[in-house]
Amino acid sequence: MSDTVLAPAAAEPKKKTLRWGDGLSLRWRKHAGILGALALFLVLYLFYQMSHPRGFTGQILIQNANEVFALALVSMAQTVPVLMAGLDLSVGAVMTLVGCIASHLVDGSPTDIALGIVACIAAGATCGxxxxxxxxxxxxxxxxxxxxxxAIYMGLALILRPTPGGKVQEDLSWAVASDVHEFAATFGLFDDGEATWLQPFAWIPVPLVLLALIILVIWVPFTRSVMGRTVYAIGSSETAAYMSGLPINRAKLAAFTLAGLFAGLGGLFLALQTSSGNADIPQAGAYTLNSIAAVVIGGTSLLGGTGSAIGSMIGAMVLRTISFNFRIFDVAPLLQPLFEGLVLLAAVSIGGLKLLRLKNRLEIFR
Incomplete structure (x- = not known):
């Protein structure tokens, strides 16, 4: 029997297995912006509550939630065009216009109020x-x-409200600016003896409930739709999205319409909170600029493609908490924009460092 030399089998390439730690690292990097903004908010808000002379009370929480809501909605509105690497400088004007419309229409019978609310929401979406x-x-x-x-929307707002005025339905105004218990009691949704199931949630401010509903009912379905994915693809590379056959124009129309809808909801709430309409040009400009700051603080890249309206909402909370702390310590109002600017600069710088590291890695392949 002859000796036969067998050639060694070719070594199979080793398959790299994804460990649990690798997946956790990927998820951390994906949500680092939101988690960082959330951590900053918790630190600032905890410091605010510890420093408040009255301590933590339900009324303070309700007041804080009311002040956050409009900016959170305008920031969410700004997020959608920023995801496409654009900016929407009209979100503050849309909010103001819808607030002025609400001061004319959201009053009277329940049917009139419902139609007025629908008209306000439709006006915001139409502007977008x-x-x-x-x-x-x-x-x-x-x-x-x-x-x-x-400028056009502000002109329309000034036509509707040359001077501050108008009114909205008082019970509705009180209910949306209170907690869940007051909301239910105002509209007679339960009798005291039948409300035991509501007690664990009775202390939650209505604005926070509305924010959660808007996220769950509008934002989450949008991000999971074809239009939502196309918006992210446009921000990453519009050319690649076009070559992939994605509906670019329809996605842009949907994105700006959604931005107008969010801004309109913010304006509607602002009218309910103040019980009037006011075509305030400086206020509209301040909301627009703060919305951009909140978007950046919330981890959304101004270059598009990455981010979330949830992060922008948290960014709005950070900005408002800064103003809460300034109010507690009676710091000169002129210093607040300076501090907010420093926070914004730090957020932009962190995003710039990420891009610089990515560019340095790509240099290897040249």
């Missing part, structure tokens, strides 16, 4: 749709297009 049409069909950069439309 107009923005989208100007960007898509006019082929104008979003920052320029929305700068022009913001």
């Amino acid at each position: 749709f107009v923005n989208g049409c100007v960007v898509v069909y006019g082929r104008i950069q979003p920052i320029i297009a929305t700068l022009a439309t913001s």
